[in-house]
Amino acid sequence: MSEGPMRIIHVASSLRAPLGGAELYCVELAIAQARVADVAVATPLVDEATRARLEGAGVRVDVRPVWRPYPSDGRGPNPAARALFHALDAWGAVRAPQGYRRGELDADVVHVHRFQGVGAGVLRAPPGRPVLHTVHDYALVDTRATGARGGAAVDRLGALQRARTALHSRAAAQASLLIFPSVRTRDRNLALGLDVPGERVAVIPHGWPWSSRHQGGRRDGGLLFLGKLSERKGVAELLEAWDGGIGDARLAIAGAGPLEGLVREADGGVTALGWLDGAAKEEAVAHALALVMPSTWPENFPLVTAEAMLAGTPVLTNALAAGPLIEDGVNGLVAPDPSPAALRAVLTRFLADPGLQARLAAGARATAAQLDMDAHVEVLLDRYREALGVEA
Incomplete structure (x- = not known):
């Protein structure tokens, strides 16, 4: 390890807005660590607002371009382009592209977040230089990163996926x-085939910052969806469940993505807020009666639930989507499956019972204590030191 502050470099295959949960976590963690370490971020793509925020907090941004057959925020214009992307991704597990190979990331510790588009070869630690990877989803075992098909979690993927998993393992x-x-x-x-030594695996829940920590403030009686407007986030299922409204309740949908047109055409008390970030996002979450998370895949640690807990806002979700923070009947309600009918039953039950709303809000406030970002940074620094063989 070098003299002076620990040098940390985070790797994300894209930091271009709109940022997903893994990208937001990478940004917030880098900013929090910059108070106690020398921190940089290496990425092929970054938008100017994200770059300015990182650099304003003392985090260096190192743009290392990587060629790919279609933009990072696209789904592939055709099957051939998607096949080429996944072929390059598989090759990247053997040899990462220039700029991301063993030894080319100059730091004491490399912390990888998103590798798709860069290649899992970036995970190979060179001698004396630890590489840690936060596994935000199922990208190691599934090209879709969801571990689900047709709105249901699967126990076994196809032969090509299994071959890819062996490479990534x-x-x-x-x-x-x-x-x-x-x-x-x-x-x-x-279970889906990732084969790694048990001693190199750890479960460490995220921390999350929340500047104002709104709790117990004014609630306007509305429900809120916050996230990418995509199929796997359950936007279509939410609109079908809402189906003209529930009593006089209101539903606000904040986000951007391919289903934005569908949201703007919805009626029955649905308001499209567009993409929210920063203070506007905090205010929306803090004023909502509940956050609705109808995702149709097994979410890992959805940061939107952390934001809800920090605001004292209950979460209404389903058993497939619910992350580790949500406890049915304690800080939210969990439908048995992602179907519109099951979701509508949960929304109706919640909106009809003010006492239940108050109990779940109290449970959300209690859960917030688990999410201290400073404590999370210390846990990770200890892991870095352990990997470096340095005593705390």
Whole structure:
């Protein structure tokens, strides 16, 4: 390890807005660590607002371009482009592109978040330079990163996926540590074929900052969806469940993505807020009666639930989507499945019972104590020191 503050470099295959949960976590963690360490971020893509925020907090942004057949926020213009992307991704598990190979990331510790588009080869730790990977989803075992098909979690993927998993396992097994934010995500990755030494696996829940920590403030009686407007986030299921409204309740949908047109055409008390960030997002979450998370895949550690807990806002979700923070009847309500009918039953039950709303809000406030970002940073620094062989 170099003299002076620990040098940390975070790797994300894209930091271009709109940022998903893994990208937001990478940004917030880098900013929090910059108060106690020398921190940089290496990425092929970054938008100017994200870059300015990182650099304003003392985090260096190192843009290392990587060629890909379609933009990072696209789904592939055609099957050939998607096939080429996944072929390059598989090759990247054997040899990462220039700029991301062993030894080319100059720091004491490399912390990888998103590798798709860069290649799992970035996980291979060179001698004396630890590489840790936060496993935000199922990308190691599934090209879709969801571990689900047709709105249902699967226990076994196809032969091509299994071959890809074997390639990725060989790269991941050379990482110093794989960090899973939830037990469920660790167990599902292993069940779907990820093969890595048990001593190189840890479960460390995320921390999350919340500048104003709104709790117990004014609630306007509305429900809120916050996230990417995509199929796997359950936007269509939510609109079908709402189906003209529930009493005089209101539903606000904040986000951007391919289903934005569908949201703007909805009626029955649905308001499209567009993409929210920063203070506007905090205010929306703090004023909502509940947050609705109707995702149709097994979410890992959805940061939107952390934001809700920090605001004292209950979460209404389903058993497939619910992350480790949500306890049915304690700080939210959990439908048995992602179907519109099951979701509508949960929404109706919640909106009809003010006493239940108050109990779940109190439970959300209690859960917030688990999310201290400063404590989370210390836990990770200890893991870095352990990997470096340095005493705390």
